[in-house]
Amino acid sequence: MSSASPIPKRDVEKDVTVQQEDGSRPESDRSLDVLSLSTKLQNPLAGKDKGTLEADAVSFCENHGLMEYVEDFKRGAVLAAFPHEAEKVEGLTPEELTALHDEKTNKWKQPWRIYYIAIISSMAAVVQGMDESVVNGAQVFYYSRFGIANENNNTDVLIQGLVNSAPYLCCAVLSCWLTDPVNRLVGRRGCIFWSCVIAALASIWEAFTYSWPQLFVARFFLGLGIGPKSATAPIYTAECSPAPIRGALVMQWQVWTAFGIALGDIISVAFGGIEENVAWRLMLGSTVVAPVIVCSMIYFAPESPRWYIGKGRYVDAHTAMLRLRATPLQAARDLFYTNALLEAEVDIRKGRNLVLELFRVPRNRRATQASSLVMFMQQFCGVNVIAYYSTTIFLQAGFSRTSALLVTMGTGLVNWIFAAPALYTIDTFGRRNLLLTTLPLLAACLLLTGFGFWAPEGPTRTGIVVTGIYLFMVFYSPGEGPVPFTYSAEAFPLYIRDLGMSLATAICWLFNFVLAISFPLLLKAFKPQGAFGWYAAWCMIGWTAVLFTLPETKELTLEELDFVFSVPTIRHAKYQLKNAIWHFRRHALFQKNLKPLAPLYEIKDLVSS
Known part of the structure; x- marks a missing residue:
């Protein structure tokens, strides 16, 4: 229920910072400086005339061995600076005009390699989902095999949670923080490839363990494949995709993670009827197939042009971009523009401690706060209680082992099916409104289940x-399922986005670990009623936090998000309280003549406290 009002554009030339008498700069000026830099990143070519742009393009080609394509880059530079004014570009061929027109009217008409990369990321998501869910069915068997099945023994219950949560412990303390250096060393493709190699090896290792400590170590090793892959695959898709369909393709990560969870549940059913000591080994070992497929596919995919530029390999970057765009003109335009963005990013990074800036710069601090909130709530809404322990829950509810596995498979299928609507609602209804609508419904479903x-x-x-859990998955899939990763990927300014996303992902996996290790203890101490009631309470706490502290980000550009995250949190909270009261009076008390509230986001909000 946030205010949706047009956000005025800002004149960058007026963003002048003033030093105080002691030579320091006030906090508000530092915030304005960051906003100005973010605006520079919005389009670093803005303000240049045609002659300057063509000269820059010639210089770019001379410096990077691309003179063979200089005419494409001269026209592409002008098109990048004036994306909606193709008439400024001379000598466009009918093919180029058609391709530029298709960008606006037929956005899904793209080179097949764009969709090939999306399929690779989707398959990586399937790997992720299967790694998360096969333990759900396998634990029914290996608890007794390893002598940790006594639900009345606190030590056994703690070990159960520790073994199940081992990958997410690894993600939180180690593997998420390896994402950036691994990407710098081997690229996006290399990071996905080696993550899947680790996932495949861990799957085989899990299947041949003979004690719970061995299984714990194998699953901890699995976390080395989960953390970097979960951050890199969406970034790889985003960097290769053209802007008109970038959001929809990146969203496939969530849809196919849900499918992987469902597939893991199906595999548990398929192997659930065979000899016990073989069944759980086949369940855990079956996850070797999907990562092998990804490793085979990634070999034929182009590397991210942005990564090549970062390594100074401009000829390779151009070759990759030619494979990802319909015409050489579009490839030259996007490569030249990407390079300009990266040069602006290098200027911003100089002399800055990016870790401190996540918290010291008010605009970044609010993005960190917001992304941390949605990532935390993705776990503490209780979803992975169902993903990891639904078979155990159904057994306690009175199902037979076979029936429990079958009903668990149904939860995975519901999760996958109802993830699809998020592709349409997340950019129309909005991230914030999806959470405000679904979190109370999740709480109600958890209470019903308990x-x-x-x-x-x-x-x-x-x-x-069964009704409570199935309805929970219906409301989770379009809300807390897709929102956190989408929101976190867009909340931060470009110059600090990689670090911000690493932090957000680490928070997600940290609380995934906390949930996985603690739920068996909660179940023992408070019974299902208290355990589900605990997470229902967190859903309402999360709803309150979203209402008062979470800005909406749908349909806003990077520049506009700077305005949004520059509003102080206390001011945002006061406004949302007034807004809630206004809607209550309007719709509950039928007071039809109320004066509308003034828009929250105004130019004066540029200076944040």
Whole structure:
């Protein structure tokens, strides 16, 4: 229910900082400076005339061995600076005019390699989902095999949680923080390839363990493949995709992670009826197939042109971009523009401690706060209680082992099916509104599930529990499922986005670990009613935090997001309180003559406290 009002553009020339008498600069001026730099990143070519742009293009080609394509770069530079004024570009061929027109009217008409890369990222997401979910069915068997099945023994319960959560412990403390150096060393393709190699090896290792410490170590090793892959695959897709379809292609990560979870549940059902000591090994080992497919596919995909530029390999970057765009003109335009953005980013990085700037610069601090909130709530809404322990929950509800595995498979399928609507609602209804709508419904579903255990054992109890969990997945999939990664990827300014995303991802996996290790203890101490009630309470706490502290980011450019995240949190909270009261009076008390509230985002909000 946020205010959706046009955000005025800012005159960059007026962003002049003033030193105080002691030579220091006030906090507001430092914030303005960061905003000005972010605006520079919005289009670093803005303000240059045609002659200057063509001269810059010639210089670019001379410096980087691309003179063979200089005419494409001269026209591409002008087109990059004036993206909506193709008439400024001389000598466009009919093919080029058609391709530029298709960008606006037929955006899905793209070279097949764009979709090939999207398929690779989707398959990497399937790897991710399967790694998360096969443990759900396997634990039913290996608890007893390793002598940790006593639900009345605190040590056994703690070990259960520790083994199940080992990959996410690794992600939180180690592998997420390896994402940036690994990407710098081997590129996007290399990072995805080696992450999948590790995932495949870990799958085989898990299947041949003979004690719970061995399984814990194998699953911890699996985390080395989960963390970097989860951050890199969406970035790889985003950097290769043209702007008109970038959001939809990046969103496939969530859709196919959900499919991987469902596939893992299906595999658990498929192997659930065979000999116990073989069943759980086949479940865990079956996840070797998907990463092998990804490793085979990634070999034929182009590297991210942005990564090549960062390594100074401009000829390779141009070759890759030619494979990803419909015409050489579009390839030259996007490569020249990307290089200009990266040069602006280098200027920003000079002399700056980026880790400190995540927290010291108010605009960045609010982005860190917001992304941390949505990542935390993705876990503490309770979803992975169902992803990791639903089979155990269904057994306690009175299902047989086979029935519990079948019903668990249904939760995965529901999660996948209802992730699809997010492709349409996340950019129309909005990220914030999706969370405000679904979090209370998640709380209600968790309470329904927990309270269902008070029903007499039999069809009534099983029916209530299944209904509660299935409805939970229906409301999770378009809300807390896709929003956190999408929101975190766009909340930070470009110059600090990689670091901000690494922090957000680490927070997600940290609380995934906390949830996975703690739920067996919660279940033992407070029974299903109290355990599900605990996460229902967190859903309402999260709803309150989203209402008062989370800005909306849908349909806003980077420049406009600078305005949004420059509004102090206390001011945002006060406004949302007034807005909630206004809507209550308008729609509950039917006071139709209320004066509309003034827009929250104004130019005066540029100076943040």
